[in-house]
Amino acid sequence: MFYPLTVADFLDRAETVYPDRVAVVDEPNQPAESWGRLSYRQLAERARGQAAGLDALGVPVGGRVAIVSHNSARLLTSFFGVSGFGRVLVPINFRLSAAEIGYILEHSGAEVLMVDPDLAPLLDQLEAKHTFVLGADTDEQLFTGATTTPRGWDAHESATATLNYTSGTTARPKGVQLTHRNLWLNATTFGLHAGAGDRDTYLHTLPMFHANGWGWPFTATGLGITQIVIRQIDGTEILRRIAQHGVTVLCAAPAVVNAVLDAAPNWTGEIPGRDRVRVIVAGAPPPTRTIERVRADLGWEFVQIYGLTETSPLLTMSRMRSEWDELDAHEQARNLGRAGAPTLGVRIAIDESGEVLAQSNHNLDAYWDNPEATADAQAGNWFHTGDGGTFTEGYVSIADRKKDVIISGGENVSSIEVEDALNDHPAVKEAAVIGIPDEKWGELVTAVIVTDGSDLTEADLIAHCRTRLAGYKCPKKVEFVExxxxxATGKLQKFKIRQPYWEGFSRQVN
Structure with missing residues (x-):
């Protein structure tokens, strides 16, 4: 017997086993009317309503449905209401500019676009066959108004479930095709290694658009875990939600961890979640001192993973193990600072150039409409991560980044994309963009500029970039050089530009 693995399995199980359990507590403070608390039965009903609504719009199986939204119960529902019924969900970073979103819409061929109310003005600049502003005014058409059962589909686990756009080393983002099989195996493997269970409560500090929330919308749903939605990231508010809802697990970029650590000294009383919460971190390896503070100051378990959008994302996990019990806290933190050991079903290798290669059943199917990039990334039946590192004693350590991608606050920034924007300024002769170490953001987007002699200022260039790029991609620091x-052949030597900023660091990522 063969039964296809699809993302619908997760919500089907939750509705069957935990129909009356609270599935999601929606963000109470948002421009769209909050959905409040929904049970897993209600979440499943709204997912079916969304699928029926897409039927009514004539969106076929395989049709692309884009959503640009902060974390919300509506976005969570869409993973099942769209992908669970054979369409392809395109979750888009809400921080992108209209031009960037427009490119993704055109490239993906999305015929439906749903946007957060805060982003409604973008609709004047974007085109799609069907456009909606999420909220009470459109809930009936999108989620709750269907009176018919949605059409089924001939499920294939090899079908594309989501199309996730990621910044690379080119000015244009690539669409990562993740199949139902990719997402299913990532979610179950992640849950296994993280020790997830139905006594957990999950806080969505990680943007759900980011590699599908690393798969946790599926993991948490399939295990009947109550999910708490938070819209705006604030360290004190994270602590408050953990205390209010009894949160036990969250995923976070290093910048979010730093926000909580900054807020902790002003928290009245014991830090919530001590000896209960595990925080799963990725995006860039945090300093050993940060790991020590998470464990000592917050009393939380620190878990680190490594992966990419193209790997769904889980490749490796670094989690405390019994063999380290006799080590002192500093050595334990150093061990936890490694990218981690391969998770079940993942194989890791290092090629002759030092690049980290990976094989798994949840590596991407392809880059959308980009066979050349697909062939390059999957050459030799290995996924080429673009990261340099080592693999010793069963653990991966990331040493540098072969691709010119800056990870700032957990978000990927293409240096070439920023350079293109800078070079659009008439006074810029040459531009190089690098990441430099920053305690808060991990890496700070930094521009090194040669001008034509004009009286150009740092503020001028940053303002110029803001007209072309999302705010988080814009340089935070500008240096002017001769x-x-x-x-000798004219190739830019970025390692020489980086060198003075990274002196004293053992690896070229932060």
Missing amino acids: ALPRT
């Missing part, structure tokens, strides 16, 4: 270092 010339950029190049080889």
Whole structure:
């Protein structure tokens, strides 16, 4: 017997086993009317309503449905109401500019676009066959008004379930095709290694659009875990939600961890979640001192993972193990600072250039409409991560980044994309963009500029970039130089630009 693995399995199980359990507590403070508390039965009903609504719009199986939204119960529902019924969900970073979103819509061929109310003005600049502002005014058409059962589909686990756009080393993002099989195996493997169970409560500090919330919308749903939605990230508010809802697990970029650590000294009373919460961190390896503070100051378990959108994302996990019990806290933190050991079903290798390679059943199917990039990334039947590192004693450590991608606050920023925006300024002759170490953001987007002699200022260039790029991609620091270092053939030597900023660091990521 063969039964296809699909994302619908997770919600089907939750509705069957935990129909009356609270599935989601929606963000109470948002421009769209909050859905409040929904049971898993209600969540499943709204997912079916969404599927029936897409039937009514004539969206076929395989049709792309885009959503640009902060974390919300509506976005959570869409993972099942769209992908669970054979369409392809395109979750888009809400921080992107209209031009960037427009490119993704055009490239993906999305015929439905749903946007958060805060982003409603974008609809004047975007085109799709069907457009909606999420909220009470459109809930009936999108989620709750259907009186018919949605059409089924001939489920294939190899079908594309989500199309996730990620910044790379080119100016245009690539669409990562993740199949139902990819997402199913990532979610179950993640839950296994993280020790997830139905006594957990999950806080959505991680943006759900980011690699599908690392798969936790599926993991948590399939295990009947109550999910708490938070819209705006604030350290004190995270602590408050953990105390209010009895949160036991959250995923976070290093910048979010730092926000909680900054808020903790002003918290009255015992830090909530001590000896209960496990925080799963990825995006860039945090400093050993940060790991020590999470464990000592907050009393939380620190877990680190490594992966990419293209790997769904889980490749490795670093979690405390019994063999380290006799080590002192500093050595334990150093061990936890490694990218981690391969998770079940993952194989890791290092090629002759030092690049980390991976094989797994949840690596991407392809880059959308980009066979050349697909062939390059999957050459030799290995996924080429673009990261440099080592693999010793069963653990991966990331040493540098072969691709020119800056990870700032857990978000990928393409240096070439930022350079393109800078070079649009008439006074810029040359531009190089690098990441430099920053305690809060991990890496700070930094521009090194050669001008034509004009009276150009840092503020001028940052303002210029804001008209072309999402705010988080814009340089936070600008340095003016007479010339950029190049080889005899004219190739830019970024390692020479990075060198003074990274002196004293053992690895070229932060």
